[in-house]
Amino acid sequence: MKVAVTTAGNDANADVDPRFGRVKNLLIFDTETGEHEILDNSANLGATQGAGIQTAKRVAESGAEALITGHCGPNAFRTLEAAGIQVITGVEGRISDALTRFQEGSLKPANGADVQGHW
């Protein structure tokens, strides 16, 4: 399966970025092949509104079935939920560590947004 991780960096050595909607990049990791690709999300950085929704849409379009990030607001959560994507919030540190923990099954999906909109 594919897992999306928010980051300001370009590879799995970078840290998980706490932002979701206005994050610079999305790292899409494939658990079967161990490969990843970077999706540039800078178009949503300066969005006047709906950044979370649009970023959620990109995650859905990437084919990811889970998302690892720091925080997620209500509109983004609703969009991700509608797309059937597991949302894991509150994750910090290196992406590679987060992915290891995800594959071990020690990261639990959130039941809802963990911050308000425009957080």
Next chain:
Amino acid sequence: MQVAIASGKGGTGKTTLAVNLALAAPGPVRLLDCDVEEPNAHLFLGVRIEGRELVGIPVPEVNEERCTACGACGEICQYSAIVALKTKPILFPQLCHGCGGCQRVCPTGAIREVLRPIGELEWGRRGELLFAHGRLNVGEAMAPPVIRAVKRWGRPPASAGAGLAKTPFIQVQPAATGDGDPPAESPAMTLIDAPPGTSCPVIEAVRGSDFVLLVTEPTPFGLHDLRLAVELVRRLDLPCGVVINRDGIGDDGVEQYCLAEEIPILQRIPDDRRVAHAYSRGEAIVEALPEYREQFAALYAALKEYDRHAHTAHTRD
């Protein structure tokens, strides 16, 4: 003649000027308080509210039986108010600007528009003065549709309901009737009390005016925001003049600027403690301090004179 009263900076005296200009006018005028995030002109006028309508914006509603999840609606929406994944669209009505694009592009006619109330319009009068203001609901982000509703009202209460079919109003309380006819002559001037700043609500409020009065205080802060306001009215190609409030404080920066930019200074309201007192009691200056009536009446006359010249020049062209 439509005159908008604006300023870059908040708290410079827009409402004070609008209210006193309206009260010093020799004939009937219309005052539209377009600062819909915090309307306050009514407090100084003691207007009797005669009618009220909800103002809404059209937002999409999806008939899921007809929807084929083609995604066209989500592609055209610039505001992420409708998002089409592989499933049926998800709606975020709070983000919708009411453009109607999704309804147009839907190939199966699955989208219809329903009104979502975002504020209200109230109107009333005090003697010959016709008054209306808008009130944006708390938590709503889009003031322009409510401002448009206030400006569209721009007619005596008796005919305010006439355009309802075409307008996104929801009437909840019909205009009071039987308490006097609207003035026979239509008001000679419509004064628009604009919100502060230079963003969309201000543009919506001043748009279509014949003249813009920019109220400022003679301080570096006042000048900084006056420059922004002047840029805005010039971009809209509207003629403007400056009114200096609290004249006597600060420095001469505003005067130097107006001189250099060839912007007329049309009135100076002195920094008078009694004016502040009247304001704090919710009283109009021209009523609490009648000696001020003349300067507001003079500004009114100057605006009418300007309009007459502009009109004549236009006719000659």
